[in-house]
Amino acid sequence: MTDSANSVRAARTPLNPPVRLLMGPGPSNPDPRVLAAMGANPVGHLDPYFVQLMDETMDALRQVYRTRNHHTLPISGTGSAGLEAIMLNLLEPGDSAVVCVNGYFGQRLAELARRSGADVRTIEAAPGEVVDPDALDRMLKERPAKVVAFVHAETTTGAMQPVQDVVAVARRCDALVVMDCVTSLGGVQIEVDEWGIDAAGSCTQKCIGAPPGMGPITVGPRAMAAVRGRKSKPGTWYLDLALLFQYWGETGATRKRAFHHTAPVANIYGVHEALRLILDEGLEVRWARHEAAHLALVLGLDGLGLSLFTPAANRCPTINVVRVPDGVDEARVRSRLLDMGVEMGGGLGALAGKVWRVGVMGTNARVPTVEHFVGALDEALRAEARVHSGTTSSARDTTSR
Amino acid sequence: MTDSANSVRAARTPLNPPVRLLMGPGPSNPDPRVLAAMGANPVGHLDPYFVQLMDETMDALRQVYRTRNHHTLPISGTGSAGLEAIMLNLLEPGDSAVVCVNGYFGQRLAELARRSGADVRTIEAAPGEVVDPDALDRMLKERPAKVVAFVHAETTTGAMQPVQDVVAVARRCDALVVMDCVTSLGGVQIEVDEWGIDAAGSCTQKCIGAPPGMGPITVGPRAMAAVRGRKSKPGTWYLDLALLFQYWGETGATRKRAFHHTAPVANIYGVHEALRLILDEGLEVRWARHEAAHLALVLGLDGLGLSLFTPAANRCPTINVVRVPDGVDEARVRSRLLDMGVEMGGGLGALAGKVWRVGVMGTNARVPTVEHFVGALDEALRAEARVHSGTTSSARDTTSR
Numbered sequence: 001m002t003d004s005a006n007s008v009r010a011a012r013t014p015l016n017p018p019v020r021l022l023m024g025p026g027p028s029n030p031d032p033r034v035l036a037a038m039g040a041n042p043v044g045h046l047d048p049y050f051v052q053l054m055d056e057t058m059d060a061l062r063q064v065y066r067t068r069n070h071h072t073l074p075i076s077g078t079g080s081a082g083l084e085a086i087m088l089n090l091l092e093p094g095d096s097a098v099v100c101v102n103g104y105f106g107q108r109l110a111e112l113a114r115r116s117g118a119d120v121r122t123i124e125a126a127p128g129e130v131v132d133p134d135a136l137d138r139m140l141k142e143r144p145a146k147v148v149a150f151v152h153a154e155t156t157t158g159a160m161q162p163v164q165d166v167v168a169v170a171r172r173c174d175a176l177v178v179m180d181c182v183t184s185l186g187g188v189q190i191e192v193d194e195w196g197i198d199a200a201g202s203c204t205q206k207c208i209g210a211p212p213g214m215g216p217i218t219v220g221p222r223a224m225a226a227v228r229g230r231k232s233k234p235g236t237w238y239l240d241l242a243l244l245f246q247y248w249g250e251t252g253a254t255r256k257r258a259f260h261h262t263a264p265v266a267n268i269y270g271v272h273e274a275l276r277l278i279l280d281e282g283l284e285v286r287w288a289r290h291e292a293a294h295l296a297l298v299l300g301l302d303g304l305g306l307s308l309f310t311p312a313a314n315r316c317p318t319i320n321v322v323r324v325p326d327g328v329d330e331a332r333v334r335s336r337l338l339d340m341g342v343e344m345g346g347g348l349g350a351l352a353g354k355v356w357r358v359g360v361m362g363t364n365a366r367v368p369t370v371e372h373f374v375g376a377l378d379e380a381l382r383a384e385a386r387v388h389s390g391t392t393s394s395a396r397d398t399t400s401r
Numbered sequence: 402m403t404d405s406a407n408s409v410r411a412a413r414t415p416l417n418p419p420v421r422l423l424m425g426p427g428p429s430n431p432d433p434r435v436l437a438a439m440g441a442n443p444v445g446h447l448d449p450y451f452v453q454l455m456d457e458t459m460d461a462l463r464q465v466y467r468t469r470n471h472h473t474l475p476i477s478g479t480g481s482a483g484l485e486a487i488m489l490n491l492l493e494p495g496d497s498a499v500v501c502v503n504g505y506f507g508q509r510l511a512e513l514a515r516r517s518g519a520d521v522r523t524i525e526a527a528p529g530e531v532v533d534p535d536a537l538d539r540m541l542k543e544r545p546a547k548v549v550a551f552v553h554a555e556t557t558t559g560a561m562q563p564v565q566d567v568v569a570v571a572r573r574c575d576a577l578v579v580m581d582c583v584t585s586l587g588g589v590q591i592e593v594d595e596w597g598i599d600a601a602g603s604c605t606q607k608c609i610g611a612p613p614g615m616g617p618i619t620v621g622p623r624a625m626a627a628v629r630g631r632k633s634k635p636g637t638w639y640l641d642l643a644l645l646f647q648y649w650g651e652t653g654a655t656r657k658r659a660f661h662h663t664a665p666v667a668n669i670y671g672v673h674e675a676l677r678l679i680l681d682e683g684l685e686v687r688w689a690r691h692e693a694a695h696l697a698l699v700l701g702l703d704g705l706g707l708s709l710f711t712p713a714a715n716r717c718p719t720i721n722v723v724r725v726p727d728g729v730d731e732a733r734v735r736s737r738l739l740d741m742g743v744e745m746g747g748g749l750g751a752l753a754g755k756v757w758r759v760g761v762m763g764t765n766a767r768v769p770t771v772e773h774f775v776g777a778l779d780e781a782l783r784a785e786a787r788v789h790s791g792t793t794s795s796a797r798d799t800t801s802r
Contacts, residue, residue, distance in 0.1 A: 012677055014434070014438070015441050015454075015670055016441075017443070017450055017451075018444065018450055019442050020442065020443070020444050020448065022443065022444075026663065027445060027663065029443055030443060035439075035440040035443075038439050038667060039437060039439060039440045040417075040418050041420050041421065042418070042421070042430060042431060042436075043423075043744075044425055044428060047421065048739075049419055076478055076479055076482070076614070077477055077478045077639060078662050079663070080639050081478065081639045081662075084637065084639045088636070088637070108638075111638055112639075115635070115638050116636070117636070203663065211665065211666055211667035211668075212446065212663045212664065212665045212666055213665030213668050233516065235516050236636070237485055237509075237513050238478060238479075238481050238513075238640075239639075259749065261479050261480075262428065262479050262604065262606060264668075265428060265612055265613055266436070266439060266614065266668075266671075267665075267667075267668070269416055270667075273416055276413055276414075279413060280413060338448070338449075343444075343448065348660065
């Protein structure tokens with residue numbers, strides 16, 4: 001064994017995780033009712049009760065995505081698996097795709113597309129900026145693409161891409177439009193049908209309010225026609241949409257279900273409950289709650305002398321990217337916060353070490369929760385300032401940030 | 402929306418799943434401590450507490466697999482995702498594989514291999530039988546293969562493949578040996594290192610005793626050398642082993658972790674607790690418990706006049722495939738049992754309608770639990786016999802089965 005005897009002993013003690021307020025880029029804290037649902041009586045994946053639950057989950061997900069797409073389900077993997085499912089089913093060798101890249105998750109979306117064997121071009125924007133639809137238009141006029149993909153809310157930079165211009169440009173060359181809405185679904189307005197999105201993928205652990213583990217996707221009729229018209233099978237059996245919907249239920253008169261893989265029953269219990277809570281709250285109310293919490297956060301950060309990295313015009317309320325002040329050891333501040341039971345995220349990719357990332361997501365997207373967070377961050381920054389100034393706590397009020 | 406207003410309303414009521422004794426081919430009922438662990442305080446996927454938990458989970462999984470393979474982890478998907486990860490990483494276009502097929506899951510293993518673009522041959526055995534190592538030897542002598550794969554316990558027929566002869570034959574042509582032990586790991590003896598298995602994949606919802614949702618795999622040094630020597634990237638980013646171990650931790654001095662995907666924290670809590678319970682019980686004790694419960698089941702079924710489909714020499718104790726008596730409506734018997742709160746499985750593939758499948762797995766693999774099951778099945782069969790004979794309940798003791 002490569003691990004020490006100590007670690008083996010540790011694995012033999014029951015779990016006792018610390019209490020955390022999860023204010024990073026996700027996971028957020030699920031509502032306690034979601035965690036309770038995951039521990040409800042287990043049933044089999046072919047049980048009539050569970051089959052009904054699958055239908056209900058698909059239906060609730062359609063409402064959250066604002067779509068009539070039958071082909072809407074949670075993939076049995078995390079958000080990345082859902083997006084990979086979309087890319088590997090829509091694209092095959094010989095196809096062409098254009099992916100909008102304005103951060104780490106745009107790069108990843110392009111990489112997911114490349115694994116299909118398709119030819120993938122990228123159109124880039126600087127961190128914090130969004131992709132220019134005119135530049136996309138020029139690229140597509142040079143050579144059209146079967147798929148145009150973009151990230152709605154780029155989790156590394158906090159930038160939210162305006163959707164409708166991208167869709168209009170993509171549709172001019174008849175491209176299928178794929179949207180990564182991992183960080184936005186359930187927290188800001190998404191209108192899959194009205195906006196003309198052909199396929200979208202998200203996660204469960206951010207604004208949906210369940211633990212990580214499933215990848216909710218929706219696939220529209222134009223995209224499903226492309227899936228059915230493939231020359232070759234997708235390079236994945238596990239994420240093969242045609243097979244998945246034989247189990248989850250196809251459209252039309254025949255509702256017979258064929259076994260595919262054993263569905264993750266507990267995760268689907270959790271997603272079902274999280275979606276129920278969303279619909280119970282109401283989508284518009286929920287979006288407004290995220291916006292209000294975001295504004296409270298910006299105000300609070302301003303009070304600490306901190307500013308957002310993302311230009312105001314581009315900001316997604318659910319993910320707030322904050323500049324680290326000069327001379328501050330950003331990792332030590334995060335570590336201090338974690339010691340107080342509060343998690344925030346560091347920068348990823350090009351922004352590593354330069355920013356913090358604060359999620360305002362799901363049940364944590366409430367003004368009092370944000371105030372709790374700002375207070376804890378204030379205290380962590382004071383402690384950090386004391387290290388730098390070498391002063392004792394009596395000097396704390398004179399430190400400037 | 403394709404679903405009715407009724408179904409929408411139903412999705413808005415909280416979950417209240419029925420209580421089930423899960424005696425089908427999986428999922429089995431998890432120990433209540435495993436379900437409780439899944440609801441424990443959520444932490445982030447990069448939290449130091451969670452990183453320690455990942456190390457512990459890998460270490461515990463190594464002990465359950467009886468291996469020193471560093472590359473041992475639960476894949477963030479169900480058992481099929483774990484096996485797909487193995488196939489898509491070990492094989493690439495131009496490679497050759499031979500898959501042993503004696504049932505539905507052997508066919509699936511071959512299909513997973515084909516999705517890599519490799520050339521895949523199959524060697525077949527009749528349902529209930531196991532694959533003949535001499536026939537495999539002849540096939541490999543005609544043309545060697547990079548990978549030889551087999552199913553340890555074929556879940557559709559109950560047959561358990563003797564491992565060591567297959568490994569000896571495969572090693573003669575230097576093939577990598579891949580084992581599907583979805584239905585056996587944690588319930589019967591598995592010795593990955595001693596048997597010379599290069600890669601193995603299982604699930605969490607059968608003998609491991611957690612809900613479905615993760616695919617525990619182990620990949621040995623010869624197989625990892627093949628992964629590192631690939632000419633092309635795997636056709637999957639989500640299941641790319643090289644990237645996964647950048648997050649879970651590679652061997653050697655550098656233990657720096659790079660983000661890959663957001664790990665399913667609650668599922669890993671559950672798997673950690675399930676593995677802890679296995680190690681606490683002791684593997685040998687657990688295997689003996691499954692064997693004892695299996696023997697009690699066979700005895701009990703015999704008392705009901707029922708016999709096993711699988712020849713005695715090939716039987717895997719964890720999955721018991723029972724012949725449906727002539728004239729019995731097998732689906733109605735299962736439905737009656739389910740009404741009593743007891744699930745058993747029907748036949749799958751070639752055996753659909755001809756057999757029932759009874760799992761003796763995880764915490765359910767206990768003699769009293771099996772007796773409970775046999776009693777319920779007895780009652781369901783009596784009710785079915787009454788339908789056929791048209792008699793009332795006073796005639797029940799005269800019905801023959």
